[in-house]
Amino acid sequence: MDTRTGLPVVGMVGGGQLARMTHQAAIALGQSLKVLATSPEDGAALVAADVQIGGHTDLSALRTFAKGCDVVTFDHEHVPGEHIRALAAEGVAVYPPADALRFAQDKQAMRERLTALGAPAPRWRPVADAADIVAFAAETAWPVIAKATRGGYDGKGVWVVIDEEQAVELVATGTPLIVEERVALRREVAVMVARSPFGQVAVYPMVETVQRDGICVEVIAPAPDMPTDRAVAAQKLAIDIAHALGVVGLLAVELFDTGTDLLVNELAMRPHNSGHWSIEGARTSQFEQHLRAVLDYPMGDTSLTAPFVVMANVLGGEADGLSIDERLHHLLAEDPAVKVHLYGKQVRPGRKIGHVTALGDELDAVRARAVRAARWLSEGR
C-alpha cells in the first residue's frame, strides 16, 4: 500500500511497452506502476516514477523489487519459474503464479495440458530426435511446423520444416522442440480473458489478428464474418483454460481459424499485442483490466466502444530522412481522429515502435485508416 495515497502498488517485471501502457492505466486508478527495467532507456523506464534497473533472471533484484509491492506481475514471460516460486514462498503475491505461467513459457507443457483438457488444437508431438519429426510428418504431411519449446516470439523460434534433411539440421542445433502439423488456416484470431484470484473472469470480443512474416501487423475487433456460436465457444474455451490453468491476470488465446474449426495456437499471460485495440476500443482497456485482475478488483466492462476497431502496429521503416516527429506531424494532419501510441523506442527496421488505432462504423474505411496511419509513421508516406 502506498501510504501517500492509500492505494496499492503493483510492480511489473519488464520495462517494455506493455509496462509503459500499464502505467498509463495505473495512473487513472490512483496508482503509480513500479517497474523493473533492464535499462533506463526501456519504454516504461522513460515514463514511470518508480523504476528499478535490474535483470529479470536475478533473484536478488526480484526480491528487492518485490519489497513495497502489493502485487508483482510481468510484461513478458521470461522470469524463471523457480524465482517466481521463491518469491511466492516468501509471501509475495505474484500473478500469474508460476504454476500457470509455465504453460505460457513452455510450449510442450502447454500442448500437453491443452491435450489433457481436450482443447481443440493442431496435432503435435514432442521431439527427442529428428526421427520423431520424420515419423510425425509421415502421419500428417510435410511440411511440418517445429517450435522451440521456450523463448519464441514474433515468428522467432518457429520453423517450417519441409523434409528430413531440414529436420536433422534443426535438431542438431540442440534447441528443445515440439512439432506441429501445418494447419491449412484461413486466418488467425484471438480471444483475451482476464481472471482474478477470486475467480471472476471477463472476456473480450474475439479479434482477427493479421500476420505478416510471423509478426502481427493488424488486429480487427470484432473478428469479421465469425459465426456467433463459434466466437462464443472460443470465449468459453478461453475462460475454461484460464480457470483450469489458474491464470491470474490476462490470458490471450491465439487461435487458427480453418474456416470450420478454431485450433489453439499459442497462450500468452500478460497484456498482449492482440489487445492494444482495447485502449480506445473497449470500455475497459486490457491494461486496466490486467491491473484490476492482479489486484483482485472487480473486472471491468469489455464492451466495444464502436462497431469496428482496428489496431495496426507501427514497425520501424526507412523514412526518407523524415524524423519520427515529422512523420507524426504529417499523420496527425492527415487523420485527426486516429489514435497514436508511440513506445519511446529508437527506430530500427522491423522493430515495433508503436501502434495506431482507428474506429468507426464501416470496417473497410476504419481498416484503411489504420493501415495508412501505421504506414505514415513507419515510412513517412
Next chain:
Amino acid sequence: MDTRTGLPVVGMVGGGQLARMTHQAAIALGQSLKVLATSPEDGAALVAADVQIGGHTDLSALRTFAKGCDVVTFDHEHVPGEHIRALAAEGVAVYPPADALRFAQDKQAMRERLTALGAPAPRWRPVADAADIVAFAAETAWPVIAKATRGGYDGKGVWVVIDEEQAVELVATGTPLIVEERVALRREVAVMVARSPFGQVAVYPMVETVQRDGICVEVIAPAPDMPTDRAVAAQKLAIDIAHALGVVGLLAVELFDTGTDLLVNELAMRPHNSGHWSIEGARTSQFEQHLRAVLDYPMGDTSLTAPFVVMANVLGGEADGLSIDERLHHLLAEDPAVKVHLYGKQVRPGRKIGHVTALGDELDAVRARAVRAARWLSEGR
C-alpha cells in the same frame, strides 16, 4: 528534443492532477512530461519520470526547469507574467504567452478586454473604493458579485455583497476587486477551444457545468437542451477570443446561461475541470489536445464518442471508516463500465480527489451512474 526518442519534451509548471493526466496523454505521443512540482507528493510528481521540485514563482527554478524543454506550459495560472516574459526573452517557447495568460490571471484585464471585443458579459465595474460598489448596485441591483481580480478558484475570491455595509467591509480587506451584476442564470455552460501557434483551432462541444457551493460537481456533454445556433455562436465566440487574445494551448470559456443569452463568466488557459469528460468522451482528450496545441502539432478530432457523457467530481468525504481502496472495490463491482480517475491525493473533506466518467445513450441513466459513482468514492455508499 529527447535524444533517446527523437520526440519533443514538454515541461509543465505545476504538479497537480492536470499535469498528472497530461502525462498520461504525453506517454501515448511517445513523450514523457517534465514536471515542476512544489512537492514530491504532488499528484503528477508521484507518476512522472522527470520531476523537478521547485516553486513556480522562483525565476531561477523556472530557468533550470526550462532547460531541455522544447515547450514550457502550465497546469495553473499562477506563474508571474514577468517570469514568463523573462523566459520568452531568453528564447524559451512558453505557451500560453504572458500576453495571453494575463487575461486568465487578472479578472479586471479580462473584463476590459472582453468589453473591447464586444463579447456578451455581465455588466461590471472596476472597484477603487466601496462607493464604486454602491454606485454600481444603484445602477443594477443589490446583491452584486464582488470578485478578487487575482487568485480566485473554486468559489474562493468571489463574494455576494448584499449592502453597503458588506461592501465597506470587503473593500477594507485590501483585496483588489471588480464588481459584477448578479445574473439571473438558469445554469452554467462552458466551451473549450485549443489553438496552436500556427493558428489552427479545434473547439469541443458545449458542456453544462453543474456547480454546488461554487465548485463544479458535474459536467454534462453535450449541454442538454441548448439550441444549436446558440451553441455554435458560443463556440465561435470561444474561437474569436482565443485568436484575439493570442492563446496557445487550451482556452476554457465559462458562460452563464440566462435562458436567452450566454454571458462570459471566466476564462481559463489550461486543461480544465470542465474538459475532463473528454478523456473517454471525445476522440481527442483535452490533455492530448493541449500537448498538440503547444507543440504546434495539428489539432485532433473533438467529436463525442457517445451521445451523452457525464463527468462527476469526487470530493473527499466522510467515508464511515472505509478506505479509498475499499470504496474503489465497491464502486468497480457496482458499475463495471464507469471510468475512474484518482489523483493520488490524500483525502480531505471537500477536496477534489478524483473524477468519474460515465457515457451512453440515455442522459438520465448516464447522469445517475456518474453521480452514484462519485458518491461511492466520496462517501463509500
